[in-house]
Amino acid sequence: MSSLMLKETLETASVLKSQWNKNTQNRTEICEAWKKFNPYSFLTIARGSSDHAAQYFNYLVGLKLGKLTTSFTPSLISIHKSLIDASQTVSIGVSQSGRSPDLVQSFSYFKQKNFETLAMVNVEESPLAQHAKYVYPLYAGEEKSVAATKSFIASLFASASLIAKLSNDTNLLHSLENHHSTMVTSTDNSWIKIVEALKSTQKAMIVGRGLGLSIALEAALKLKETCHIQAEAFSSAEILHGPQAVIEEQYPLIIFALRGPSQKSLFDLAAQMKQRGANVVVISDHKDDLTDCLYSPSLHSDLDALNAIHQFYIAVNDLAKVKGLNPDSPRSLSKVTLTL
Template sequence: MSGTVMALEIAQAGAAARRQLVLNARSTDEAARRLRARRPAFVVTIARGSSDHAALFLKYAIEVRLGLACASLGPSIASLYHAPLRLGGAVAVTISQSGRSPDIVAMQQAAKDAGAMTIALVNDVQSPVAEEADALLPLHAGPEHSVAATKSMIASLIAGVSLVANWAEDADLIAALDRLPAILDASKHPPPDAAVETLASSTSLFVIGRGATFAIAAEAALKLKETSAIHAEAFSSAEVLHGPAGVIGPGFPVLAFAPADAAREGFFATVDRLASFGAAPLVMDADKHSRWPTLVAPDGGHPLLTPIVALHAFYRLAEATACRRGRDPDQPPHLMKVTRTV
């Protein structure tokens, strides 16, 4: 295993997930009970960076599993524009590692003042976001020192899905969550050298997903920029043919995060179409494919959990790619662990 802090923290994701599910069992159940009693008309999310990708994943879970509209709020609405919002009866979910960015703190307070019930999914339980929320679901990821967030991102995804599972009283999803830490623990294999070389030799690529895996694609694209200085753009497979495909030429890399749900068939039809334009797909999936190189990640046991396991496997690929390119993924240039945006 690589000696980077990023690699060490990737390996800690299973333990963080197990700790969170055990320690948050009562608070998640209580938050879910309050949500069922409140019967909100819609949900809003407050986040930036990787946490906003976790919020995008949560949006998909809420809309598919609960039938509620869910939208991301721009934190500057509160911190810069001071625009009043009408959120009476709504729920506002803040997702943050540090819970200290001034614009995130301001947006959560504004949502609360506007009538929303506020729920914080945050790693630092002594942060303003944690202390001022109506309900707190700690990530329990433990200290994270690498600038590239990995185990805290996995913990954010799990906390969101766990909230949805309990809110919906979805016994199958709750049971699958209980099995997830062991699956993450078992996912230890280094990425294939060919996949590492493909990304390491790239200067630009697309990362695509659909549904739950679109959020994973967005996070993967960010990590490739952050750790390896690769220009990666994320698109839904439903959108990539509407204009972005115009830049594809022979050998253009496309990292494709396969969905495990109803989006799967159409997703692979799009991958085929991109390949016909000359693209070179690299597929992330629980199944190996004969048509394209595949980075196989374990099945997560549920369509909402398999993408989380795929992201965990991708993080190893991102770390290895950064090292192959001679970069330090723990200390990328120009970046800080906590970004205090006003």
């Protein structure tokens, strides 16, 4: 029987097309306002999968705008009541539900101070949206599965849409407009290697770099949520600063080797870890002696992360079923998480 997780993952292409079209005027107005505001930096505030999407937003800001970014810790306001100065900053709240008290309290404080804020949310009438100066709806529709899929990818897409518009990147804008056509599932059965590598393990390491780090973090979370695997995500650079010490023979290592300047270093790491005897699975856009799983490349390399995690979600759904688990109802979790 098909799961909600799989059903919602397969809805992603239509979600992205709808989001792009429905936000056309909104996107233009927001970016024109930000150009006039000319922020010194950007701040993101989010939890869980949304925080992984914020990681992608932050990296794009650095790549396209050359501006500093901060991943904000909401407890500074919700618990410690710190007097934060974000007056020269655009603050972005990313959330599927827009209901978590720590995010809402932070945006309430920002609103009182008249700071520049935007809520990137799936629920337009949410408390987070009500405290934001601007709202950028994800238009993902209702997401019933506890494990976020289409709303996460919609958050990546929204991030790229705003930054492409703000930076006047015409190539990226064109690719975004047509991106839904590239969201296709693999037909070569190569992704079964994810299931084979992880079906009998309780631990794994997920690796990415650059724009791929956000989906490595997200992939690790999904393995925890749906498959009860203690998966940890790292940048390929960080692995060499300590975590590689735990990698022994047959240790499961999933590497997202996306297109871009860091791809070669990720392949180099894969070769090094295979020599060590680790059980390495490389996810890439092209066939190679080291590549195990192929994702469908996007029209622009900055968007490859969306397609790679889309295919990974399908593999994780299959893995959960093989392990006898229900991916729609992870142990001890609920759809809306409320934290202070």
